[in-house]
Amino acid sequence: MRSAKWLTTAGLLATASLVLAGCSGAAEPAATAKNVELRMTVWTSNEDQLALFDAIAAEYIDAHPEVESVTFDPLPFEDYTTTLTTQVAGGKAPDLAWILENAAPDFVDSGALAPIQGTLEKTEGYEFDDLNAAATKLWKSDDQLIAYPFSTSPFVVFANDDLLAAAGQPTAAELQAAGKWNWEDISEVGSAVNAATGKAGFVIRDFDYTTWDNLATVWLGWGAAPWSEDGAGCEFASDEMVDALTFLHEAAFEKKSMPGPGATADFFAGESAFTVTQISRASLLAEAGFAWNLLPLPEGPAGEYSMVGQAGIGVMAQGENAQVATDFLAFFTNPDNSEKLAQWFPPARDSQLNAQTLAAANPVLTADQIEDVVVPGISTGVVRPSHTDSAKIGQTVRASLDAMWTPEADVAAVLDGVCESVEPILGN
Amino acid sequence: MTTESTVLPDRAVARSGGTGPRKRRLTHKQRDAVAGYIFVAPQVLGIVAFVLIPLALVVYFSFHEWNVLANSFTFVGVDNFERFLGDPQIAPVMQATGIFSVFLVFFNITIALLLAVMLNRSLPGITFFRTLFFSPVVVSLVAWTIVWGFLFQDNGGINGALEVIGIDGPNWLREGPTAMASVVIVQVFKNVGLNMVLFLAALQGVPQELQEAARIDGAGSRTIFTRITIPLISPTILLTFIITIVGSLQVFAQIAVLTQGGPGISTTVLVYYLFQQAFLFGEFGYGSVLSIVLFLIVLLLTVVQWQLRKKWVFYEN
Numbered sequence: 001m002r003s004a005k006w007l008t009t010a011g012l013l014a015t016a017s018l019v020l021a022g023c024s025g026a027a028e029p030a031a032t033a034k035n036v037e038l039r040m041t042v043w044t045s046n047e048d049q050l051a052l053f054d055a056i057a058a059e060y061i062d063a064h065p066e067v068e069s070v071t072f073d074p075l076p077f078e079d080y081t082t083t084l085t086t087q088v089a090g091g092k093a094p095d096l097a098w099i100l101e102n103a104a105p106d107f108v109d110s111g112a113l114a115p116i117q118g119t120l121e122k123t124e125g126y127e128f129d130d131l132n133a134a135a136t137k138l139w140k141s142d143d144q145l146i147a148y149p150f151s152t153s154p155f156v157v158f159a160n161d162d163l164l165a166a167a168g169q170p171t172a173a174e175l176q177a178a179g180k181w182n183w184e185d186i187s188e189v190g191s192a193v194n195a196a197t198g199k200a201g202f203v204i205r206d207f208d209y210t211t212w213d214n215l216a217t218v219w220l221g222w223g224a225a226p227w228s229e230d231g232a233g234c235e236f237a238s239d240e241m242v243d244a245l246t247f248l249h250e251a252a253f254e255k256k257s258m259p260g261p262g263a264t265a266d267f268f269a270g271e272s273a274f275t276v277t278q279i280s281r282a283s284l285l286a287e288a289g290f291a292w293n294l295l296p297l298p299e300g301p302a303g304e305y306s307m308v309g310q311a312g313i314g315v316m317a318q319g320e321n322a323q324v325a326t327d328f329l330a331f332f333t334n335p336d337n338s339e340k341l342a343q344w345f346p347p348a349r350d351s352q353l354n355a356q357t358l359a360a361a362n363p364v365l366t367a368d369q370i371e372d373v374v375v376p377g378i379s380t381g382v383v384r385p386s387h388t389d390s391a392k393i394g395q396t397v398r399a400s401l402d403a404m405w406t407p408e409a410d411v412a413a414v415l416d417g418v419c420e421s422v423e424p425i426l427g428n
Numbered sequence: 429m430t431t432e433s434t435v436l437p438d439r440a441v442a443r444s445g446g447t448g449p450r451k452r453r454l455t456h457k458q459r460d461a462v463a464g465y466i467f468v469a470p471q472v473l474g475i476v477a478f479v480l481i482p483l484a485l486v487v488y489f490s491f492h493e494w495n496v497l498a499n500s501f502t503f504v505g506v507d508n509f510e511r512f513l514g515d516p517q518i519a520p521v522m523q524a525t526g527i528f529s530v531f532l533v534f535f536n537i538t539i540a541l542l543l544a545v546m547l548n549r550s551l552p553g554i555t556f557f558r559t560l561f562f563s564p565v566v567v568s569l570v571a572w573t574i575v576w577g578f579l580f581q582d583n584g585g586i587n588g589a590l591e592v593i594g595i596d597g598p599n600w601l602r603e604g605p606t607a608m609a610s611v612v613i614v615q616v617f618k619n620v621g622l623n624m625v626l627f628l629a630a631l632q633g634v635p636q637e638l639q640e641a642a643r644i645d646g647a648g649s650r651t652i653f654t655r656i657t658i659p660l661i662s663p664t665i666l667l668t669f670i671i672t673i674v675g676s677l678q679v680f681a682q683i684a685v686l687t688q689g690g691p692g693i694s695t696t697v698l699v700y701y702l703f704q705q706a707f708l709f710g711e712f713g714y715g716s717v718l719s720i721v722l723f724l725i726v727l728l729l730t731v732v733q734w735q736l737r738k739k740w741v742f743y744e745n
Contacts, residue, residue, distance in 0.1 A: 082707050089496040089712065112497035209602070210688065261602040262582030318499055391708045395689075402691035405602060 036324045038070045040096040040313070041084055043077040049344055050074070053332075056340070060331045067324060081391070088112070093318040095325035099147055101310040102213060104138050105388040108146045113314035114322040116329060117145040123330040127351070130335070135348035138383050139312050147312035148333050151345035153278040154377025155217045155297060155307045157186075157202075162290040163273045164189070167196035172274075172293040182299040183221055183247060186274060190257030193273040200265035200272035201257035205281070209261040209405050210398055216385055217276045217307055219244035221300015226385050226397075227426055234419035234426055236397070237412070243301070245404065246411045253407040261405040278309050279374055280344060282364045294369045296377060308381035311345070346378055353378055389425055396421050483723070490716035497710065508717045517693065517701065524608070525697040529676040531612045536672050537665070540620045544627030545653075558628070562621035569618065573685040576614045577601070580686070604694035607687050611695055614682050619675065623668045630664035631657065659742040666741050670733055677726055698722050 044050065050072055057070035073094060075083045081103045087093060099107050107113055121128045131145075132152070139147040159172030169189050175181055180189075190201015207214040216226075224240035227233060235241060251258040259265045259272075267275035268284040276297065285292055297306055313333070315325045331337065338347045343361035347353070355371045362370065387393055400418040404411060454462070493504045512518065547558050564572060579585040580600040587597035598606045634657055642652050658665075680699045683689060689696035689704065696704070702722065706715025 085496055085710055086707060089494075089710075106497060110495070110497035111499070210690070260582060260599075262580075262584075262599045264581060264583070389709075391710070395704060395708065398688075399690060399692050402602075405691075 034066050036067045036321045038067060038096065038321060038325055038328055039073055039094045040070065040098070041073045041075050041080075041087070041094045042098050043075055043080045043100075045074040046344075052340060056332055056337050057328075060328055064324075064327070067328070070328065088316070088318060093316045095319040095321050096313055096315055096329060098150075099312045099314050101138060101312070101384055102386045102390045102394070104147070104310070104312060105386050106390055107314060108139060108141050109388060112317055113146045114317040114319075114326060115144055115146060116148065116315055116326050119323075119326040120145065120148070120330050120333075123327075123334070126330055126334055127349070130349045130351050132348045132350050132353065132379075134379070134381075135308075135310070138310060138386065147314035148329060149310050149312045149348045150333060150338075150341065151280070151309075151311040152348050152378050152381075153280045153309050153311075153346050154374060154381050155276060155309065156279050156373055156377060157274055157276055157295045157297060158267060158281070158285070159274050159293045159295060160267065160270060160272065160290050161293055163193060163197065163199060163270065167193040167273070169193060169273075172295050176295060181295060183218065186298050187247070187251045187255055187257040190251070190273055191255040194256045199270075200259045200263075201251070201255075202274040202276070203259060203265050203267055203272045205267065205275050205277035208264075209402075212397055212401050213385055213394070214276075215245075215248065217297060218248060218300070220305045220307055220382060221298065221302060222247075223300075223302030227387065231387050232426055234423045236418040236422070237415045240302070242412050242415055245415065249404060249409065249411050252405070279346065279362075279365075279377070282362065283344070286364050294365065294373055296373050306377045306381040307384060308378060309384050346374070387426070389428065393422055393425055396425060486716045486719050489712055490720055492713050494712040495710070496712070504713065508713045511714060512717050512721065517696075520693055521696050521698055521701045524693070524695055525677065527608060528612060528679065528695075528697055529673060531608075532615055532676040532679075533669065533672050535612065535616045536620055536623055537668055539616065540623030540668065541627050541665075543620065543624045544631055547624070548628055548631045558625075561624055564618050565621045567618075569681050570685060572618055573614055573682050576610070577686050580610050601687055602691055604691055607691060607695050611679070611682050611686055614686065615676075615679060618682075619672075623672065626664050626668055627661065630661035634660045662741045666733065666737050670730060673729055673733070674726055677722065677729075698725075 040053075042050075042053075053072045054070075057072075061067050061070065080098075081100060084094070084097055099113075117128075120126050131149075135149045135152045136145055139145060139149050157172070161171040161173075164171055169192055170178065170180075172181075175185065175189065180186075186202055193199060193201050204214050204217060213226075219225075219241055222240045222244035224238060224244045225235050226241075227235050248258065252260045265271040267277075268281070268288065270288075270290050279294075282294070296304075299305075313329060315322055315329055319325055333341075335349065335351070338349055339352055339357060339361070341347065342352060342357060346358065352358075353375060355367055355375060358370045358374055359365070359367050362374075365374065397418055400421045401414065403409060403417065404414040490508055491503060491505060493502045493507070494500070543561055547554060547561070581587075582599045582602070584600075586600065590597040600606045600610045638656055638660075639652050642656050647655070677697075678699055679697060680703065683695055683697060683700045684703070687695040689700050698718065699722065702715050702718040705711045705718060
């Protein structure tokens with residue numbers, strides 16, 4: 001009996017020692033940053049892009065033995081921010097994350113992202129001052145860079161010259177040369193294309209009568225904005241916005257130059273004469289079965305303008321390896337890697353915002369298209385509107401704007417209703 | 429050394445010869461109870477882990493404001509409940525939920541019963557039709573909904589078919605009444621096969637001799653159906669009512685894929701509103717309050733139906 005008790009006691013002690021040793025053993029690597037496994041959430045599942053990311057990561061791992069792996073975790077674009085937030089809520093925050101520009105204020109101002117500027121500035125060869133001031137504006141808090149804008153992609157117009165010719169209309173270049181590269185003339189041409197061919201005139205890609213902030217590519221031409229500079233006041237009911245959305249309403253329901261709600265038309269499948277989208281979509285034209293052209297956004301009543309969409313990379317403050325992740329970010333976005341990434345993601349570096357760099361990275365586009373459209377678009381473009389509480393604002397405005405997408409809608413009254421709904425949220 | 433085992437078989441105890449200390453034996457009843465507990469243990473553990481603990485956490489979260497991005501978790505008392513009572517969106521959300529549930533339950537039960545009656549015959553090829561009507565039940569819900577989404581497009585298949593017969597179809601998913609009708613249609617055809625099979629099984633359990641006796645007594649087909657068949661399958665009708673109503677209150681994928689709650693908020697049912705608040709807007713505290721409300725509604729409806737069964741379900745009197 002005595003020996004049995006002794007054995008039991010010894011066994012318990014041994015087990016306890018092993019458990020304690022196991023616990024302390026598990027804690028040690030975190031303290032000394034060994035065997036680090038980094039994870040970055042992204043919304044691309046393009047195999048070529050992921051292969052490039054992996055190649056950059058492999059180079060980093062070779063030089064940093066403490067990092068065991070870097071995983072790029074593709075999440076569906078449609079639910080990207082929701083999925084990312086849910087991962088954070090579930091205690092499974094990634095180490096780094098791509099951030100959409102419409103969610104940037106929520107992430108930058110909330111403290112969800114770890115500061116990165118100090119590390120970027122200290123990293124040898126990073127050339128922090130090369131980062132474009134306009135491109136980094138959205139990603140700063142208290143003048144400190146919180147996330148890196150890895151993609152600054154201008155919105156442009158792609159035109160299907162074959163479809164225009166089939167409808168007996170001038171090509172995009174001819175329209176531009178004739179001084180008719182403006183929204184009113186494009187709507188007229190689009191209406192003629194629809195009447196002659198049954199295909200769509202112009203399409204605001206990804207708008208689909210739900211993602212209303214894509215309409216900024218149009219309303220900027222009227223000098224409209226959804227809210228005031230400080231973000232506290234609603235501007236949807238302004239005269240400029242009423243005029244801009246009246247133009248779109250007429251295009252959809254009277255002139256039929258734009259597909260109506262519930263109708264779909266894919267420019268890249270040859271189903272529309274024009275589409276407004278980001279330059280990164282140019283890759284879809286590599287095997288286009290029609291003649292196409294690339295032009296800047298058309299002129300509106302308020303004059304010429306351009307707009308960019310952005311995406312940033314942030315280091316999640318709740319991640320387990322924030323410092324290592326920041327070091328990796330500094331490597332991932334250094335001048336050499338930024339140039340490699342430029343083939344898909346127009347860089348935020350002044351030294352790389354030139355036709356030479358962008359032409360080498362974009363074989364689908366001509367040097368003239370890059371010089372005339374892409375470079376000016378990036379350097380002068382206004383960033384797509386964003387605000388804190390972006391999801392709530394997005395949903396509230398979408399629900400209120402739905403009333404506009406019927407033939408008999410009173411545009412001004414609907415926009416008054418939008419302001420009534422969204423103002424309490426903007427005020428917060 | 430004390431007891432070796434408390435569940436030794438009787439024969440083992442007998443073989444021990446009764447020389448040692450008297451062993452405590454479980455009675456048959458106790459052994460049955462132990463066996464019962466062992467059998468239900470996995471289910472109980474599952475319910476505790478995946479139902480009761482989450483339920484308790486939802487109640488806990490409902491008294492807090494949780495800012496996921498800022499990593500803050502603050503006790504706010506009953507603020508979230510007060511917000512629910514003053515939320516102007518709740519009335520239209522409840523209205524949409526009620527409309528969806530009423531229409532879904534009515535059409536689902538009615539069509540399922542009609543199909544079951546039609547298919548409750550011994551005809552050549554009848555199995556093919558039973559399989560045909562049941563097949564949507566086993567199709568992926570999201571895939572089913574996406575296909576219907578294409579059909580409901582303004583320039584989609586349904587309006588194309590209507591155009592052939594000279595009808596200018598509505599823009600199904602962009603107008604409030606037709607958007608709700610579309611969601612109901614998609615859900616009715618998705619699950620009507622399940623209720624149909626339940627009704628079919630019940631109909632086949634109705635004794636033929638009762639129907640024949642009624643017929644000899646001069647009852648017509650309609651009288652036989654309403655006075656003999658319906659009362660005899662009333663337990664199945666109760667079951668289908670309960671599962672269809674509970675299912676209707678949990679509809680989510682169809683709304684998310686087809687309408688995202690629009691146009692306006694005309695198809696924003698309670699579950700979708702809950703999803704928006706908790707997962708899109710990051711309002712987990714308020715989302716928890718909404719899920720408590722949903723839980724109470726489902727519980728109340730189930731209890732009410734269970735109590736009402738005594739009034740109309742055969743053999744429950």
